[in-house]
Amino acid sequence: MRRLIVLRPEPGNAKTCAAIRAAGGEAIALPLFEVRPIDWLAPDPAGSDALVLTSANAVRHAGPQIERFAHLPVVAVGAVTARTAEAAGMSVAAVGEGDAGDLPPLLARIGSLAPLHLTGREHRDLGAGCAIAVYASEAIEGVDAAPLVGATALVHSARAGERLAQIVDVAGLDRAGIAIAAISPAALAAAGEGWAAAVLAPVPRDDPLIAAALSIDRPVAGGDKTA
Known part of the structure; x- marks a missing residue:
């Protein structure tokens, strides 16, 4: 083998x-690559109606600031990401099993118009809401x-x-x-x-x-x- x-x-x-x-x-x-946290400034949680997580690394490396958004419904890509979010005390409203391309219909399903995407430095633009990098994969x-x-x-x-x-x-x-x-x-x-x-x-x-x-x-x- x-x-x-x-x-x-x-x-x-x-x-x-x-x-x-x-x-x-x-x-x-x-x-x-090695995944490392990067400095980020948390926006006002009142400006977002959902939290998008396309990687469990966002939960692992966002630091205590992510707690400001723990009340938002989470749209996650992948079961591992969903489980990591739940373990951190968040409520997962929808889970996509593909990639970031699954997100638009999932966001529409929960009626989100202003999602906050916590993601990596190199990421796919979802074309909606606000994306903030909280970690980086360094070569x-x-x-x-x-x-x-x-x-x-x-x-x-x-x-x-x-x-x-x-x-x-x-x-x-x-x-x-x-x-x-x-x-x-x-x-x-x-x-x-x-x-x-x-x-x-x-x-x-x-x-x-x-x-x-x-x-x-x-x-x-x-x-x-x-x-």
Whole structure:
């Protein structure tokens, strides 16, 4: 069975590695980013009617200021984000299982006209409400690319796809000796072409991504399979 290389930052990296091992696979942690809080100024809570959370990192790194918005209904993307918000004492009104593209209909469902989106420094513009960055994913320098050879890399974001391609190319490695499994079409596209295999998770969640990665056989030199 191929080794699976987990590129996402902690604490998600450890969780994905544990899930891979529970499924009988071999997991190697190789995070490309480190998530850190950044300074932010909380606006007047009276100006917002819902709190949008597209990552659990917003709850983890927003600091005590997030408590000012604990009374607002939360619209979360992903079950992990929803559970993290609930554990922090918030009330989750709606949960999307895809990506940020799910948010407009969810906000419409709860009648939100002025949502506050607490998010990362690099984020997708929702085109509604106010977005404030409360954390940043900083690139880790000096990543050793050697473990990627003959393995499958799990790509959890477009930024990870771009960084993976950069690290592999700078190290002079042959993409045809490395396979990738991506959580979304954007993540797959960002990684570029030329990989031994390139598969897409059927839905943008961790377990389907792991299953897709485990489905990849030994790489075929010079091949490029997509699914």
